[in-house]
Amino acid sequence: xxxxxxxxxxxxxxxxxxxxxxxxxxxxxxxxxxxxxxxxxxxxxxxxxxxxxxxxxxxxxxxxxxxxxxxxxxxxxxxxxxxxxxxxxxxxxxxxxxxxxxxxxxxxxxxxxxxxxxxxxxxxxxxxxxxxxxxxxxxxxxxxxxxxxxxxxxxxxxxxxxxxxxxxxxxxxxxxxxxxxxxxxxxxxxxxxxxxxxxxxxxxxxxxxxxxxxxxxxxxxxxxxxxxxxxxxxxxxxxxxxxxxxxxxxxxxxxxxxxxxxxxxxxxxxxxxxxxxxxxxxxxxxxxxxxxxxxxxxxxxxxxxxxxxxxxxxxxxxxxxxxxxxxxxxxxxxxxxxxxxxxxxxxxxxxxxxxxxxxxxxxxxxxxxxxxxxxxxxxxxxxxxxxxxxxxxxxxxxxxxxxxxxxxxxxxxxxxxx
Amino acid sequence: xxxxxxxxxxxxxxxxxxxxxxxxxxxxxxxxxxxxxxxxxxxxxxxxxxxxxxxxxxxxxxxxxxxxxxxxxxxxxxxxxxxxxxxxxxxxxxxxxxxxxxxxxxxxxxxxxxxxxxxxxxxxxxxxxxxxxxxxxxxxxxxxxxxxxxxxxxxxxxxxxxxxxxxxxxxxxxxxxxxxxxxxxxxxxxxxxxxxxxxxxxxxxxxxxxxxxxxxxxxxxxxxxxxxxxxxxxxxxxxxxxxxxxxxxxxxxxxxxxxxxxxxxxxxxxxxxxxxxxxxxxxxxxxxxxxxxxxxxxxxxxxxxxxxxxxxxxxxxxxxxxxxxxxxxxxxxxxxxxx
Numbered sequence: 160x161x162x163x164x165x166x167x168x169x170x171x172x173x174x175x176x177x178x179x180x181x182x183x184x185x186x187x188x189x190x191x192x193x194x195x196x197x198x199x200x201x202x203x204x205x206x207x208x209x210x211x212x213x214x215x216x217x218x219x220x221x222x223x224x225x226x227x228x229x230x231x232x233x234x235x236x237x238x239x240x241x242x243x244x245x246x247x248x249x250x251x252x253x254x255x256x257x258x259x260x261x262x263x264x265x266x267x268x269x270x271x272x273x274x275x276x277x278x279x280x281x282x283x284x285x286x287x288x289x290x291x292x293x294x295x296x297x298x299x300x301x302x303x304x305x306x307x308x309x310x311x312x313x314x315x316x317x318x319x320x321x322x323x324x325x326x327x328x329x330x331x332x333x334x335x336x337x338x339x340x341x342x343x344x345x346x347x348x349x350x351x352x353x354x355x356x357x358x359x360x361x362x363x364x365x366x367x368x369x370x371x372x373x374x375x376x377x378x379x380x381x382x383x384x385x386x387x388x389x390x391x392x393x394x395x396x397x398x399x400x401x402x403x404x405x406x407x408x409x410x411x412x413x414x415x416x417x418x419x420x421x422x423x424x425x426x427x428x429x430x431x432x433x434x435x436x437x438x439x440x441x442x443x444x445x446x447x448x449x450x451x452x453x454x455x456x457x458x459x460x461x462x463x464x465x466x467x468x469x470x471x472x473x474x475x476x477x478x479x480x481x482x483x484x485x486x487x488x489x490x491x492x493x494x495x496x497x498x499x500x501x502x503x504x505x506x507x508x509x510x511x512x513x514x515x516x517x518x519x520x521x522x523x524x525x526x527x528x529x530x531x532x533x534x535x536x537x538x539x540x541x542x543x544x545x546x547x548x549x550x551x552x553x554x555x556x557x558x559x560x561x562x563x564x565x566x567x568x569x570x571x572x573x574x575x576x577x
Numbered sequence: 578x579x580x581x582x583x584x585x586x587x588x589x590x591x592x593x594x595x596x597x598x599x600x601x602x603x604x605x606x607x608x609x610x611x612x613x614x615x616x617x618x619x620x621x622x623x624x625x626x627x628x629x630x631x632x633x634x635x636x637x638x639x640x641x642x643x644x645x646x647x648x649x650x651x652x653x654x655x656x657x658x659x660x661x662x663x664x665x666x667x668x669x670x671x672x673x674x675x676x677x678x679x680x681x682x683x684x685x686x687x688x689x690x691x692x693x694x695x696x697x698x699x700x701x702x703x704x705x706x707x708x709x710x711x712x713x714x715x716x717x718x719x720x721x722x723x724x725x726x727x728x729x730x731x732x733x734x735x736x737x738x739x740x741x742x743x744x745x746x747x748x749x750x751x752x753x754x755x756x757x758x759x760x761x762x763x764x765x766x767x768x769x770x771x772x773x774x775x776x777x778x779x780x781x782x783x784x785x786x787x788x789x790x791x792x793x794x795x796x797x798x799x800x801x802x803x804x805x806x807x808x809x810x811x812x813x814x815x816x817x818x819x820x821x822x823x824x825x826x827x828x829x830x831x832x833x834x835x836x837x838x839x840x841x842x843x844x845x846x847x848x849x850x851x852x853x854x855x856x857x858x859x860x861x862x863x864x865x866x867x868x869x870x871x872x873x874x875x876x877x878x879x880x881x882x883x884x885x886x887x888x889x890x891x892x893x894x895x896x897x898x899x900x901x902x903x904x905x906x907x908x909x910x911x912x913x914x915x916x
Binding site: 213214215227228229230231239308311312316317318319339340431432433434436443444521522524526530534535538539540541543 | 688720729749760763765767808
């Protein structure tokens with residue numbers, strides 16, 4: 160039996176923190192961390208002290224005082240006697256609105272353009288190249304201002320719609336008005352409405368809307384069940400039953416029944432006084448911002464999509480073609496699902512960019528969170544530091560939420576390796 | 578990561594570090610240049626002319642201060658500021674004086690920590706509408722779309738006016754007066770509201786000024802004046818008394834034309850002599866040369882001359898003196914005595 164002897168154990172000496180390579184890296188990191196924290200503490204302390212000596216200590220009390228200004232686009236009830244906090248919430252919802260609309264449109268346009276750029280049709284491919292280069296290489300602020308200028312200068316003013324021989328006319332049987340103050344489109348109204356559901360006393364949610372969502376969700380779930388059943392039959396017998404009319408009916412029929420029960424009808428915009436009344440008013444600030452952000456971001460998304468598709472080897476296309484799939488189905492069933500795992504990560508950062516770029520809204524007078532909390536509220540209360548800190552926190556949280564959702568989606572679509 | 582907070586603190590710390598340097602007068606002297614915050618472009622008050630030189634009623638005040646402090650009315654660096662950026666620019670020390678038709682209000686004076694040194698124009702908020710609209714009173718604007726410069730008192734006044742009169746409106750917030758003009762002229766808003774003087778100045782630049790009418794309602798008091806940072810009283814005194822010197826000069830009949838004559842041959846009026854530095858040592862009390870007021874007045878003329886030159890009846894802007902006449906003429910201008 161042999162005896163294993165441990166190597167002689169050095170006792171730890173202080174000098175080893177510097178001279179021993181095992182500890183040196185750690186020492187440097189700890190020292191650097193301390194230096195960084197000291198610097199941060201010094202800056203924060205300096206700021207707080209200087210603000211105090213200016214007589215402006217950090218105080219968030221201003222958020223509960225009356226805002227006293229009006230906001231044109233409000234998704235929740237708001238008037239100028241409400242608090243700055245509520246005005247900020249209105250702005251936040253406007254930011255989220257344009258961000259969601261922008262991400263949706265940018266994705267659709269981006270994917271289409273990305274695919275079409277690879278088209279074998281010379282003209283289509285070139286046009287898409289021009290589009291991508293044009294939008295990618297001009298600052299988004301210019302696109303926003305440009306879109307706004309076009310809307311203001313090229314569309315008729317509401318007063319042009321007046322009179323017997325009006326120079327402008329409404330579209331689609333007097334239901335849609337395109338003016339230089341925005342687009343007026345019909346709004347859904349309910350004759351037998353279910354009313355509103357107050358949430359925490361802060362805002363109301365339309366029960367009609369919730370009911371429609373619930374019915375739609377149930378319909379889609381039922382449709383999913385039918386598909387699973389069809390898959391099972393196909394796996395067992397090799398014959399797929401025709402289900403499209405069933406699936407369509409399951410979604411549409413309950414929805415139509417609900418709409419009839421609620422007394423659904425459209426409210427049309429109508430020129431009264433200075434402006435169109437009734438209908439949904441999409442202000443041109445929203446439209447300009449939405450279109451400019453979407454088309455700008457779509458150019459980047461198109462490049463990500465093109466890169467993703469090119470990353471899939473040509474053998475995949477050829478194999479799918481050999482199986483007899485049509486080109487459209489090859490793209491949607493074989494190429495895109497595989498390309499997704501390449502596309503999603505850059506797509507996340509494009510969504511983040513779009514959301515953050517929406518803070519340029521003030522250029523066209525769109526009242527987003529930067530326009531309310533970081534604009535008028537900051538200006539009227541003089542609380543720059545507090546407002547900017549809150550703004551940064553809000554954008555940080557929005558961005559992290561988008562990242563979290565997209566990362567969750569990414570893990571779902573990414574290639575499962577065996 | 579705490580980076581955003583950290584960077585924010587860094588920014589603010591540097592801002593505050595700038596503001597903490599109190600002796601603005603010494604800073605200006607050693608720099609040899611006065612940093613003056615102005616409007617981004619409001620004809621008559623502050624706008625670059627064809628040669629790129631800033632001209633206007635507010636600009637003239639900065640030139641007078643530069644002349645008084647540095648002896649050179651052209652030693653001014655003009656920093657265009659918007660309604661939103663102006664206070665940050667002043668608080669951070671980027672500019673020494675803000676002369677940008679800014680309304681003197683309680684909260685700006687007390688809460689935002691600025692010192693308003695006086696009033697150089699008594700104004701009030703009004704509305705401009707196209708004549709073709711057929712509106713003769715602001716109370717008929719129910720449901721109208723109103724363009725408004727954001728970050729100003731006009732925004733709050735407008736909300737109050739429509740609330741008091743129980744009528745509705747659609748605000749269109751806008752950053753600069755140039756954008757407001759574009760939207761207003763294109764008919765994207767029915768009315769444009771700002772200080773009446775600004776409306777007159779804006780109207781003067783229209784292709785057909787007669788097609789637009791300024792409504793009779795003046796919905797607010799807007800005493801406009803230059804302001805400086807809180808806590809530097811020496812500098813505030815310099816700006817305050819330069820403004821007072823211009824006003825007093827008009828009252829005593831001292832103009833840019835006769836001032837050399839008055840300096841060479843002092844009059845029997847001791848008030849004029851003290852103002853012009855030929856008697857007493859008022860300049861030294863301010864830390865300036867004895868002829869500081871002479872230089873300030875020679876920079877562009879006295880208050881009345883400046884008014885006529887930039888915004889008076891003979892200019893396209895065509896503002897009447899009204900409240901801005903001397904107290905002896907039934908106006909509100911009243912310079913405290915120079916003694």
